[in-house]
Amino acid sequence: MDLFAFIKPKNELEGSEEKTVNQPYVPDEMWVKCPACGTMLLSTDVEENDHVCFKCNHHFRLNARQRIELLADKGTFEEMDSDLESRNIINFPEYDKKLKNSKISSGEKESVIYGVCNIGNIRTVLVCMNPDFMMGSMGTVTGEKVTRAFEYATENRLPIVVCTASGGARMQEGILSLMQMAKTSGAVKKHSDAGLLYITVLTDPTTGGVTASFAMEGDIILAEPKSLIAFAGPRVIEQTIRQKLPRDFQTAEFVQDKGFVDKVVSRHYLKDTIKNILTIHNYGEVE
Amino acid sequence: MSAYDKVCAARDANKLTSIDYINNLFGDSFLELHGDRNFADDKAIIGGIGMLNEIPVTVIGLEKGRNTKERMERNFGMAHPEGYRKALRLMKQAEKFHRPILCFVDTSGAFCGIGAEERGQGHAIATNLMEMMALKTPVLSVFIGEGGSGGALALAVADEVWMMEDSVYSVISPEGCASILWKDSSKAPEAAEKLKMTAQDLFDLGVVERVLRQPKAEDKKMFESLKILICRTFEKNLAVDGAELANLRYERFRKFGN
Structure with missing residues (x-):
């Protein structure tokens, strides 16, 4: 998820332009917070779970x-x-x-x-x-x-x-x-x-x-x-x-x-x- | 006249409404038909049948009301889903009897409220767009005041769209646009300019076929010439095969943003 994209340094954001379009944007942040229940989730786990919160079934x-x-x-x-x-x-x-x-x-x-x-x-x-x-x-x-x-x-x-x-x-x-x-x-x-x-x-x-x-x-x-x-x-x-x-x-x-x-x-x-x-x-x- | 002056003119409470146009064009031959056969009769949309010179026509108009009492009753011309469904019912009926359809558009937009959402405002408009595109009978839409977004488009998927010179047509109200983009609804005049929403702007963009001079209430002559213009267009399109007409209608919209 790029929930935290906005705090990344500007030059890094600009670099994303050069990515090949066929590649999904892979975040390097380790944790994401579920906006529905507030649980901190390991981002790789969320990804493996089809981007769905384990705890409350929130669909990112x-x-x-x-x-x-x-x-x-x-x-x-x-x-x-x-x-x-x-x-x-x-x-x-x-x-x-x-x-x-x-x-x-x-x-x-x-x-x-x-x-x-x-x-x-x-x-x-x-x-x-x-x-x-x-x-x-x-x-x-x-x-x-x-x-x-x-x-x-x-x-x-x-x-x-x-x-x-x-x-x-x-x-x-x-x-x-x-x-x-x-x-x-x-x-x-x-x-x-x-x-x-x-x-x-x-x-x-x-x-x-x-x-x-x-x-x-x-x-x-x-x-x-x-x-x-x-x-x-x-x-x-x-x-x-x-x-x-x-x-x-x-x-x-x-x-x-x-x-x-x-x-x-x-x-x-x-x-x-x-x-x-x-x-x-x-x-x-x-x- | 600035773009925003035109917006104000389009909203002018003393302006002729759909009922005035219907009375002047159809006279005593007009028979109002009510209801969507599902839920209710939405008074924000008036519909029925009548004779336009020698041609039987289905006429449908967004009606704002001519005084405070009427305006309340007609929800200021903001239709609910049942209004759009009534319109579609009458259009399908027109198609069955191969009658041309004349629509008058005058609305700030489809109504935004709990009941409208519960009864599927989006679905009602979407269905009209899809079904109108395939109607095998002539459709003509005339904008006589405000043309607010999807609520106007739901009566304007037509072979030709005409606008009175003091009418407007836009994807969003200038106030809405200014408050979303610039967090300041007082910048509406600037938004009106930039949205290109006046009849002349839309003619230049190729979105409307004709810009007409607004008839005055007592000016029988002007209504007479409007009637002739409409009849001629219907006669021309009645001669075209229904399926071909629907194809031409699709092509008309297909070119926008191609």
Whole structure:
């Protein structure tokens, strides 16, 4: 985890730019503190436990590379459009700087990564959003990559798994970020009309424009325990209605209870669950 | 006029609302249809059927209300999930009978509240975006005031989007943007400028097809020419095969940020 990344010396952070993109960021800190129960955990232990706290089952946030490592069969992930990068299309103040900093701190070029891989030996398109990159916000390149992922899956008659993590639309790209909601939804619809399977995995946090587009359009919607899943975030609602919200409001379990998530699945069983769903939908294993 | 002046003009309480447009364009032929068949009738969205000259049309509008009492009743034009679901129900009905769909957009955004979240605001908007993209009947959206984010887009996945010259359309309110980015909502005028949210800015970005002059309440002539313009667009699109029309709609949105 890079919970302590901010106290690292500046030159070391800058060095992370040169890392090959395919390598997950491996922390050298020995201990991490569980934000939910406060227990100090040996970071190697946490890593071996799928980044889940032994004591309270808190699911630490994963970046996109860690998520791919969790779900894709070893060595099968082939990334696509890895070179696409956002530009400051409407000349929004300070956006260039923000993009640069996000690239440096995350080691990624955008808030989403996609490609094709095997999951339990079944060929699948896999899309993972990156909460490390501007909180997974959806800009035009994010929307473009998600759209291309669906188009690729439709053309090749493949199922698709999308792991969401996003603060919503990226306001620094103005209306064009909003348009990505419609664009991605159109691509989902074409994939769906072709009779193909789309599994969504909602992870912490999934909010705003992503919730109101492809996150909620899956045939089967899974969610990680205790993830925040919302259209409007809790702070916005508290400001609007001027009252405190119940504690479990907008957690994955709450959203399942209200009927908008098929199943909350612990990270330990996520890959097996996805493999099982793919099998039930008659997607066969590759030779 | 600065961008923020336009935002204020778009929010002006004396501005014509969807009901005014519907009355002026459809007259007595308009029949309001209520409810989403699931939960309730959301009064923030008004919908129904009527005749536009010789063309039967389904019309749906976000309605802010014209006085304090109405505004309370209509939740200031901020729809709940059941509002978006009602809209989609009427659109599917329009598709069945191959009627064109006319949407009026005027909202600060989808409502943020406990009930809205519990009933799946995100899901309701997402479903509209996905289903509207594939409607095999013409869809035209006209922005007549505020176009607030996903709550506006949920009625604006259309073949063409038109805006009144004093209307705005944005991913976030300028106040929200300023308070998130600069921790100071009084910098809203600057945010309005930078977000490129006025009708003219959006026309320049290629996000809208037409910028129209705002009709005045009593100006029958202007409504008449608006009616002709809408009818012509519908006639043109009714001649296109439904599946092809849906494809063209997808292509329209596909190009943004390509």
